[in-house]
Amino acid sequence: MNKYKSAVVLFIAFLVLCSFVILSNARKAPAQYRLVYWGLSGNDVSRLQQTLYDWGYNPGPVDGVFGNSTYQSLISFQANNGLASDGVAGPATWAALGFSSGSDPISQPAPVSISRGVSNRDDTYLLARVIEGEAANESFTGKVAVGAVILNRMQSAAFPYSLAGIIYQPGAFESVSNGQYNRPLTDDSLRAAMMAMSGWDPTGGALYFWNPAKPVSPWVWTRNVITQIGRHIFAR
Amino acid sequence: MSTIRWRRLLPLAIAVVLVGGIFLWGYQQYTVRKKLEVSLNNKYYRSFYDLLENVQNVEVLLSKVLVAQAPEQDSKIFTEIWQRANAAQANLNQLPLTDITTGRTSKFLTQVGDYSFTLLQKVAAGQSKCQKDWNTLQTLYKQTSTLNTELQDTERKIAEGKLYLGELAQQTGRVVQKEGPKLANGNFQKIEDNLKSFPTLIYDGPFSDKLEERTARGITGAKINVFQAKTRILELVEHRPGTKHMVEGIRKIEGKIPAFQADLISTSGSSGEKERLSVAVSRQGGKLLWYTLSRKVAPNKITLAEAREKAVKFLSEKGYRNITPIYYEQGARMVVFNFAAIQNGVILYPDQIKVTVALDNGQILGIEATDYLMSHHQRVIPKPALTLAQARGKLSPHLTKISGGRLTLIPRGTANEVLAYEFRGELDQDTFLIYINAANGKEEQVLRLVRNKEGILSF
Numbered sequence: 001m002n003k004y005k006s007a008v009v010l011f012i013a014f015l016v017l018c019s020f021v022i023l024s025n026a027r028k029a030p031a032q033y034r035l036v037y038w039g040l041s042g043n044d045v046s047r048l049q050q051t052l053y054d055w056g057y058n059p060g061p062v063d064g065v066f067g068n069s070t071y072q073s074l075i076s077f078q079a080n081n082g083l084a085s086d087g088v089a090g091p092a093t094w095a096a097l098g099f100s101s102g103s104d105p106i107s108q109p110a111p112v113s114i115s116r117g118v119s120n121r122d123d124t125y126l127l128a129r130v131i132e133g134e135a136a137n138e139s140f141t142g143k144v145a146v147g148a149v150i151l152n153r154m155q156s157a158a159f160p161y162s163l164a165g166i167i168y169q170p171g172a173f174e175s176v177s178n179g180q181y182n183r184p185l186t187d188d189s190l191r192a193a194m195m196a197m198s199g200w201d202p203t204g205g206a207l208y209f210w211n212p213a214k215p216v217s218p219w220v221w222t223r224n225v226i227t228q229i230g231r232h233i234f235a236r
Numbered sequence: 237m238s239t240i241r242w243r244r245l246l247p248l249a250i251a252v253v254l255v256g257g258i259f260l261w262g263y264q265q266y267t268v269r270k271k272l273e274v275s276l277n278n279k280y281y282r283s284f285y286d287l288l289e290n291v292q293n294v295e296v297l298l299s300k301v302l303v304a305q306a307p308e309q310d311s312k313i314f315t316e317i318w319q320r321a322n323a324a325q326a327n328l329n330q331l332p333l334t335d336i337t338t339g340r341t342s343k344f345l346t347q348v349g350d351y352s353f354t355l356l357q358k359v360a361a362g363q364s365k366c367q368k369d370w371n372t373l374q375t376l377y378k379q380t381s382t383l384n385t386e387l388q389d390t391e392r393k394i395a396e397g398k399l400y401l402g403e404l405a406q407q408t409g410r411v412v413q414k415e416g417p418k419l420a421n422g423n424f425q426k427i428e429d430n431l432k433s434f435p436t437l438i439y440d441g442p443f444s445d446k447l448e449e450r451t452a453r454g455i456t457g458a459k460i461n462v463f464q465a466k467t468r469i470l471e472l473v474e475h476r477p478g479t480k481h482m483v484e485g486i487r488k489i490e491g492k493i494p495a496f497q498a499d500l501i502s503t504s505g506s507s508g509e510k511e512r513l514s515v516a517v518s519r520q521g522g523k524l525l526w527y528t529l530s531r532k533v534a535p536n537k538i539t540l541a542e543a544r545e546k547a548v549k550f551l552s553e554k555g556y557r558n559i560t561p562i563y564y565e566q567g568a569r570m571v572v573f574n575f576a577a578i579q580n581g582v583i584l585y586p587d588q589i590k591v592t593v594a595l596d597n598g599q600i601l602g603i604e605a606t607d608y609l610m611s612h613h614q615r616v617i618p619k620p621a622l623t624l625a626q627a628r629g630k631l632s633p634h635l636t637k638i639s640g641g642r643l644t645l646i647p648r649g650t651a652n653e654v655l656a657y658e659f660r661g662e663l664d665q666d667t668f669l670i671y672i673n674a675a676n677g678k679e680e681q682v683l684r685l686v687r688n689k690e691g692i693l694s695f
Contacts, residue, residue: 081535096535124567140530141499141514157346158339160329161322170332188530191568191601198565198572198590200526200604202514204491219336227489227497 036089041065048089051097052077123163125185127151128193130167132185133175135232142230143189145203147196149234152207159207203227206234273402280401283330284394288387290324294348295384298377302370307359314356321349332401337424344383348376386427452493454587454612457521462486465496468522469515474550474600479504481513493609494519502529518609524554526604533569534596540564540571543593547573550600556589569595577608579615583644586611586653615645618655620674627657627672630679635661635668646671646681656680 036044046064052073053059060069071087078085081096089097127147135146153159153166160166167176175181203209208223209232210216223235294317301313325345328338351372355365365373393399460468466483473481479502486498500513515527538546544561551559559575560583566572570592577587592602620627624641631638640660648654656671671681 121567139499139512139514141528144528157343157350159342160326161346165326165329169329171334187533187568191530191533191570194565194567194570194572195528195592195602195604198574198592198604199588199607200528200590200602201491201606202497202516202526202528204489204493204495204525204606206491217336224490226491227487 036066038066038068038071038087045070048074048097124190124193124197126163126167127196128185128190129181129183130173130176131192131196132183132189133181134173135230136183136186136189138230138232140188140192141202142232143192144195144200145206145229145234146209146232147193148201148203149206149209151196152201152203152205156207202229203234206236208235209233277400277402279330280332281394283327284391284401287324287327287331288391290320290327291345291380291384291387293320294324294345295377295380298348298373298380301373302377307362307364310365311356311359314352314359317352318349318356321345321352325349331424333424337428340428341383341424344379348380351376382430383427386430390424390427450492450610452518452610454609455493455518455520455523457523459520460496460517460522462496465517465519465522466498468517469496469498469500472517472524472554473500473502473513473515473527476504476599488519489516493525493606495525523605523609524603525606525609526602528602529599530601531594533594533601536569536595538595538598540566543571543595543598544573546598546600547575547591547593550603551575551589551591559589562588566595570601571595577612579645580617581643582615582617582655583642583658584612584615585644586647615653617645618675620655620657622657622672622674622677624657627674627677628659630672630677631659631661631670634663635659635670637662640669643674644671648680654680660685 036048041064043064045066046062048066049059049062049064049070052070053062057073057077058069059073060067074089074093075085075087077083077097078087078093083092083096127150130150131143131147135143138146150163150166154161154163160169167173171177173181204226206226208220210220211231212233213231220235225233225235227234297313297317297320301310301317304310304313322345325342328342328345331338355369358365358369390399394401466486469483469486470481481500481502484499484501486496489495489497495516495518497514497516500515502511502513503509504511511529511531513527513529516525517523518525544564548561551557556575558578560578562574562576562583562585564571564573572590572592575589575591577584577589586607588607590602590604591600593599594601620643628638628641638659638661640658642658644656644658645653646656655674657674659670659672661668661670667685669681669683669685670679671683672678673680
């Protein structure tokens with residue numbers, strides 16, 4: 001009897017725990033970069049440590065705890081980049097690390113001061129997000145190529161006229177259909193989008209791309225295959 | 237006694253509450269899903285009925301223009317066809333169908349719109365539609381009525397409850413990607429197949445079929461083989477002191493310009509750091525089409541002027557000497573410079589090369605010369621009939637702070653180029669570029685310059 005009861009209690013506890021996990025996942029902290037210094041811990045510290053690693057420093061394990069090794073490598077980063085070597089990651093340091101102070105520089109384009117809002121940044125970011133969704137694990141050329149296919153569709157009569165029309169065409173891109181393109185952007189995808197927008201086209205005018213390892217319509221193989229870049233086949 | 241009973245009943249009560257809770261939760265999920273499905277389906281139906289109305293209007297307008305005679309009527313009708321056809325294309329592409337099933341229909345609607353826009357410009361320039369145009373319009377009218385009949389047929393099935401657009405959405409997700417043309421709901425597929433038998437439409441607009449047959453004018457010389465291509469590629473990449481390049485793989489690309497594409501690994505001698513490069517050269521003549529290099533870019537250390545100098549130096553080393561920087565765009569710690577070719581002091585805007593420079597050390601991250609190769613050739617540039625002062629007199633009196641006045645060659649339509657004077661003027665805070673035809677003084681193009689911290693763009 002007692003055993004049975006404790007099992008029920010355990011089950012309820014499990015349910016409560018589950019709901020907590022679901023709730024806490026639903027409430028993601030906004031991407032804010034605050035002042036980070038010795039003694040703090042948390043996501044910002046992990047991000048700082050990871051970024052310092054990426055820049056070739058050794059901030060110790062990426063554990064989200066600001067300790068001595070993180071402090072030492074932050075100071076040398078600051079010294080190397082002409083910042084005040086105080087071991088405190090403030091707006092200037094975050095900016096030098098590649099983040100703008102306040103908000104995520106990549107997913108939140110800064111408002112453009114002059115020209116009253118006319119810019120092609122919105123298109124670049126939208127394109128970069130689809131590139132991230134479709135070709136996150138591809139080489140840089142593979143990323144530019146995916147961007148180029150999307151832009152080539154704008155020149156084609158068979159596709160919608162606007163970038164948003166092409167990207168949100170029902171079923172056109174898997175990562176848009178399943179929401180994967182909402183992942184945080186990487187610098188690489190953003191650069192690839194910029195280069196594709198400026199006219200780079202490693203595919204030589206392709207309108208389609210697909211991964212032959214995934215189930216695709218046999219129809220696509222009737223197109224003229226141009227080349228393969230990484231895991232994607234590109235065709236007209 | 238009662239405590240024992242209570243003890244026995246407690247787990248049962250909890251179980252009942254749990255099952256009830258789960259049921260309630262499940263029912264809520266179901267209603268939410270149903271609501272979403274209905275609202276999504278309503279969006280699809282709206283697109284479909286909009287499409288229907290727009291195609292019907294195009295059909296009626298095309299028949300009207302066949303009997304209209306006055307240029308005022310023509311321009312009114314052509315404007316409406318252009319708008320209706322574009323709207324119909326946008327409606328079609330919002331339906332839950334893949335481009336496999338709608339590509340040809342889309343193209344047809346695009347070309348109807350594009351063609352009437354071309355005729356609209358013709359009428360605006362003072363010409364009227366000729367017999368050839370009339371014949372094409374008649375063909376388009378017949379084709380549009382076929383399309384209209386098919387769509388009405390589909391609509392009837394929807395009205396009779398034989399076809400649900402929501403079903404199409406589910407099939408787009410699961411079946412269409414695998415089955416493609418074999419899809420059971422052949423309604424749209426049938427429309428598509430009917431349109432396939434229509435002849436190609438050739439005219440002077442951006443979506444004309446003839447553009448697909450364009451050849452690269454800047455490509456000359458003998459064909460090269462893989463080994464020559466490798467040597468050529470190693471010559472073309474940027475040589476920085478202490479770096480070594482190694483070709484990892486090379487393959488053919490069957491794009492607009494047939495090419496060899498090589499993947500390279502460059503190792504810098506001092507740090508042993510490896511970078512990946514992709515380079516493409518044309519199979520005829522071994523001309524550089526593009527290259528990209530990827531690496532992490534550190535925070536900005538050099539200025540824009542220094543970066544521009546690096547780009548100019550790199551291009552002149554590779555043999556591109558008669559070029560001038562025209563605009564740039566900055567972002568993600570790099571800057572893209574656009575260069576245009578110059579011939580006898582005239583800027584050739586169609587012949588553009590783009591160079592990307594890293595703002596940390598001035599390394600060349602990429603070059604793109606496809607546009608240049610597609611259009612570059614020795615032009616016969618006529619003497620301008622208008623003097624600079626005469627051209628300046630054609631500008632709008634609303635423009636202030638007028639400057640510039642250099643001669644440029646700008647593209648017009650899809651195949652033509654015109655010699656024009658380029659002026660820069662301002663109205664309030666906005667800056668514009670105005671192009672005045674050097675032969676007849678007509679205003680060829682008005683561009684708005686957008687200047688922000690990322691660079692200068694023109695719209």
